[in-house]
Amino acid sequence: xxxxxxxxxxxxxxxxxxxxxxxxxxxxxxxxxxxxxxxxxxxxxxxxxxxxxxxxxxxxxxxxxxxxxxxxxxxxxxxxxxxxxxxxxxxxxxxxxxxxxxxxxxxxxxxxxxxxxxxxx
Amino acid sequence: xxxxxxxxxxxxxxxxxxxxxxxxxxxxxxxxxxxxxxxxxxxxxxxxxxxxxxxxxxxxxxxxxxxxxxxxxxxxxxxxxxxxxxxxxxxxxxxxxxxxxxxxxxxxxx
Numbered sequence: 001x002x003x004x005x006x007x008x009x010x011x012x013x014x015x016x017x018x019x020x021x022x023x024x025x026x027x028x029x030x031x032x033x034x035x036x037x038x039x040x041x042x043x044x045x046x047x048x049x050x051x052x053x054x055x056x057x058x059x060x061x062x063x064x065x066x067x068x069x070x071x072x073x074x075x076x077x078x079x080x081x082x083x084x085x086x087x088x089x090x091x092x093x094x095x096x097x098x099x100x101x102x103x104x105x106x107x108x109x110x111x112x113x114x115x116x117x118x119x120x121x
Numbered sequence: 122x123x124x125x126x127x128x129x130x131x132x133x134x135x136x137x138x139x140x141x142x143x144x145x146x147x148x149x150x151x152x153x154x155x156x157x158x159x160x161x162x163x164x165x166x167x168x169x170x171x172x173x174x175x176x177x178x179x180x181x182x183x184x185x186x187x188x189x190x191x192x193x194x195x196x197x198x199x200x201x202x203x204x205x206x207x208x209x210x211x212x213x214x215x216x217x218x219x220x221x222x223x224x225x226x227x228x229x230x231x
Binding site for chain 2: 044045046050062105106
């Protein structure tokens with residue numbers, strides 16, 4: 001059974017940092033492209049970024065609002081993908097989901113339950 | 122802001138059909154496949170349709186997708202109460218080099 005479990009969310013002040021984790025199981029993580037998607041309270045879905053598998057270069061792509069502030073990385077030995085968030089703003093307040101891209105470049109077939117990030121003074 | 126435009130809502134009585142449109146541009150829908158996601162209240166999104174018209178295993182055949190030019194549509198036939206949810210279209214955007222979601226459409230079963 002595929003499982004994606006996010007953790008690391010919480011309350012942080014503007015300008016602060018937070019690191020989210022997504023622990024994966026039930027599939028071959030080393031071959032997987034992974035994405036992060038967020039959803040602000042009462043709003044729609046917004047793609048944050050993705051990381052390709054090491055076999056595909058391991059490169060990352062980001063949405064414009066987070067580029068330069070957020071970094072996605074992975075630890076294949078731990079089957080975990082990370083989202084390092086720096087210089088946080090109030091508009092980054094959202095529920096953050098990780099998702100497995102099962103059909104590249106963009107079909108996200110499995111999603112975690114999300115972890116809440118709140119940015120407020 | 123979203124670059125894919127959807128109507129904010131759609132509704133119908135049980136058993137009726139509804140269609141949700143998704144309008145994009147040449148850099149997204151016009152050159153890449155469209156996926157649809159269903160988000161039931163209080164839950165994570167779920168892949169409903171991939172690659173314009175493919176249903177993942179377990180998705181009822183009441184749901185169907187299509188694409189023409191820079192627009193796509195999701196049709197729900199024989200509405201059921203459990204179909205009440207938010208529906209999002211999505212596609213890769215070559216100009217933005219990123220994945221874009223639609224504005225979302227809330228389906229209500231009357």
